[in-house]
Amino acid sequence: MNTFGHRFRITTFGESHGVAIGGVIDGCPSQIKLDFDFVNEELSRRKTAQSDSASQRKEPDHIEWLSGLLDGVTLGTPLAFMVRNEDSRPDDYEDLKEVFRPSHADFTYEQKYGIRDWRGGGRASARTTLPLVVAGAIAKQILKEKNIKISSRLVYLGDVVEARKKGDTVGGILEGRISGVPAGLGEPMFGKFSSELAHAMFAIPAVKGFEIGDGFALASMRGSEANDVFVEEDGIITTETNHSGGIQGGITNGSDVVFGVAFKPLPSIAVPQRTVNRVGEPCEITIKGRHDICALPRAAVLVEAMAALVTVDFCL
Amino acid sequence: MNTFGHRFRITTFGESHGVAIGGVIDGCPSQIKLDFDFVNEELSRRKTAQSDSASQRKEPDHIEWLSGLLDGVTLGTPLAFMVRNEDSRPDDYEDLKEVFRPSHADFTYEQKYGIRDWRGGGRASARTTLPLVVAGAIAKQILKEKNIKISSRLVYLGDVVEARKKGDTVGGILEGRISGVPAGLGEPMFGKFSSELAHAMFAIPAVKGFEIGDGFALASMRGSEANDVFVEEDGIITTETNHSGGIQGGITNGSDVVFGVAFKPLPSIAVPQRTVNRVGEPCEITIKGRHDICALPRAAVLVEAMAALVTVDFCL
Amino acid sequence: MNTFGHRFRITTFGESHGVAIGGVIDGCPSQIKLDFDFVNEELSRRKTAQSDSASQRKEPDHIEWLSGLLDGVTLGTPLAFMVRNEDSRPDDYEDLKEVFRPSHADFTYEQKYGIRDWRGGGRASARTTLPLVVAGAIAKQILKEKNIKISSRLVYLGDVVEARKKGDTVGGILEGRISGVPAGLGEPMFGKFSSELAHAMFAIPAVKGFEIGDGFALASMRGSEANDVFVEEDGIITTETNHSGGIQGGITNGSDVVFGVAFKPLPSIAVPQRTVNRVGEPCEITIKGRHDICALPRAAVLVEAMAALVTVDFCL
């Protein structure tokens, strides 16, 4: 299932070192003049080599728009786009062909498909999230006109400097926020705003935890502490506190939707590790090549993109 | 969207104090002799009044099977069932008709639908999870024949005794475990095992956090600590540790799938709270009637049921 | 797949001689005061024994509403309902247990499921369309407020009198019409109004053909004859003729949607037929019991119901 969304739907394709990666957006409203500059800005936020903790791959990431537009305006038909993989160096990965990297998807993909694209992680590479950032940027543009804003901030990051010295990696936690979201979004039972948001966040590689509002901290609170008291302000019913993270019974209450996303340390470390090869024989591996020390802050734009996709899907 | 699942699908219906609650299971394999005793045992695990922390409602919870069976054997056609709501005392709720209980779904339902069933929480009541337990029991029976077992344990519970004294409520954390799950379940990108599991858990009322494996704790670990080294054991490739919780790249690796679910304290507390009524005027509310002090341990069977539904959906 | 629709969704359950048949409607708008009398009138249109060509089963067809209503007004939550099967005489079918009736679904169900409910056709019985009539009646009520009207008329019927004499059955053709439908409904490519309507009509037992507008007759027309010339009338763009049946490029053009539905003669005939039993041995069968001579006119309300379900799904 490489399609996400119900009304605003993105289907993605591509492997890290294949011909191209891209996507098809179905359900985008017609008559929107796309802000291509904004899409490119968002893309540059996820580009490698931008921060100290990021890896070295330098791709121009030029988006080619294939359909759905007339003079830059959406037709209501599918918006297809792609980015060619130009800076691919599959040789870096040649010696990983027969070995399962610990905590990577090499083993599970091979179990599932009986074959895997061993070049840079193939479909499991973080590069395959690029189309999500493109779709997320369009979603943000639509939401902006409805005065809905998506943002994120880093709330925890391991010690990058120390980890780099040792060829190691670190994890971290991002907080996402959806401001200006109207009350009443989300479906009871299985289409809860929280359920869809959780689903969306686990589409991001390296995500291992998700919480709404005070989340896990609520487990050690009392009801009298955790409840959000309703008050009236300027004719609008709102809550005095926001422990619930803007969602009650799975439906938005008009307060900011606030959520936390936990990232594990990236599994590509430059220190030798024990593992097995494809026939189960023990061996040692030292992962070379270009790798991030941390999924964050690069993942910030991705967290926002997925939140935008969920929100626009409920709004349309 | 009151339907969950892709191949093994459960559609639920019912309000807490309506005529009946129930469900329709579509996609259940044919020729299974249903273990009705087991279904009833699972139901009794969620029944109120069973534990110190649970509320007083005493429903017989008699399941009437409506379709899909011939002499107790599944036909492959939809399995419909219902439980009548016999012990309903809507009078308990009469004075809540015009008031929004803090951190309940009263306000959000009214925002969404412009109408709400104020009798005991209506569709947002925990009672509406009963059909999930029924479906989960059938899913468990199917999984059992595949040697897949679902279990759970309480890993954190607030101080129930102290909270009861004060008319307050507490939260807690449950750990779920899926043992015997084969490697290769889950879809890359948006149909990850972890995504579907997260989605499923947020269908449970009062859930505010979800994590896979070491989850949020992974955020403060290094890659060298967090990686699960592959080893070969008795001809099978497995991992030495299970920080990943049995899932890599969104796909099961054959280890136990382990996950944590955080519950907020239940919002129905017996102490006076400030709130507003339907027209936004401030007022005070003291919730009477029968209420749990904690969603746990009653939610344990529900966590297992949702995990079973996700697993069986990937297995079929 | 026992669910139909995308936004207004009906899930049905039940076998002809099981405990009950019924359905769950998900996505019905809130705050609608259901017209129960109209639902019952529609049901009576499909009831057996109403016409000369219909069979003898006399069921009260009393609908019990299980959920989704408060004082007869929809809550926006699932509307579940059921009708008990009271007048079941499974003994009529005992001798059909081991035999495959020609052109019935006995053989195909057994191939698919390895088991079948042999009592009166089980899930394949025309009785299982009852929930569609209920859902269709609600859809009609919603459409009526939008000034959309669904109707049907008989355009061809075989000679019932002659067929009855011989214990034989006849087929026929119904024409359906959706009036007042706005222009612009339907999706290009795979969600065409025509595609969804065709899909819906083949859900009706005994349907073997479907056409839009002039349909098969268009195959022998010239473009210059078949084209519908656009004209302007009272400020509205419309067409002078309606060979297209109100649909162009899969999307409604504002003219009446007109379509034809062909029914085969019902396969239950009272004359001896050759067939085989479950182990493939040749045998002879004479079908007794209560059977219609023709699916029409009873199917008229069903054709309308399915058309209403498709239309309301596009309108919401």
Next chain:
Amino acid sequence: MNTFGHRFRITTFGESHGVAIGGVIDGCPSQIKLDFDFVNEELSRRKTAQSDSASQRKEPDHIEWLSGLLDGVTLGTPLAFMVRNEDSRPDDYEDLKEVFRPSHADFTYEQKYGIRDWRGGGRASARTTLPLVVAGAIAKQILKEKNIKISSRLVYLGDVVEARKKGDTVGGILEGRISGVPAGLGEPMFGKFSSELAHAMFAIPAVKGFEIGDGFALASMRGSEANDVFVEEDGIITTETNHSGGIQGGITNGSDVVFGVAFKPLPSIAVPQRTVNRVGEPCEITIKGRHDICALPRAAVLVEAMAALVTVDFCL
């Protein structure tokens, strides 16, 4: 909704004179060595200018494969492909910008989206079916290994010669056939093999009718004539006749699935026609440029492709 299928899913994109048209196939099994020659052969069957009745556009139709392959073998990940639109002459269409061509989708698209790509029909052009032929060719390859074969034949065609003289167009009827299909495919109620097939055929431009087996002719037959008697042949239960077209109760019975598809005459005729412009003023139009006289025989490969997509979807 530009996605077709449940397990083997094709999402298409592109307008007739946009940058490219193409598709993403999701759910294709892994480890299949794609027969690219066969895909190209199928494509050439639909290419323009191949027959007397076809139009003049000469596109090389070179498929570029973008993802999902490693050395020509499927990875199980999405197969994306595209064909650039090289021979586009939008000037041919400049004077159609403000006018609604009779029985084309110009008017309905504009009603739906408020904007339309007027260059060659945009998304409504027959050119947008190219990706279906590609996906259908892959589906056929998969089915071939299961000994399932899809074919078609022309059963009726209007007089092309006479129509060409007059600048007019003709319609026709194609018969499709799925041979070797196992018994038991199809779901009762709404996922019937016949329902899905009907749905699929109406995705083809100019299709206005669909029938299974003897279809509309069954309406004037008696049950005793129409019933397919079961017989045993070489240990297999089969039917003596095939009036049902291989489907009973919506499920395949193992006989060939046979169906008819009616095409209207193409609406682009070279004779002057009355119509209105975008503001409703009457005007006259004479359609120039390259146009087919008949959708057939070019549509044959498309009918087969859609049948293959439906069949493979049920088989996987």
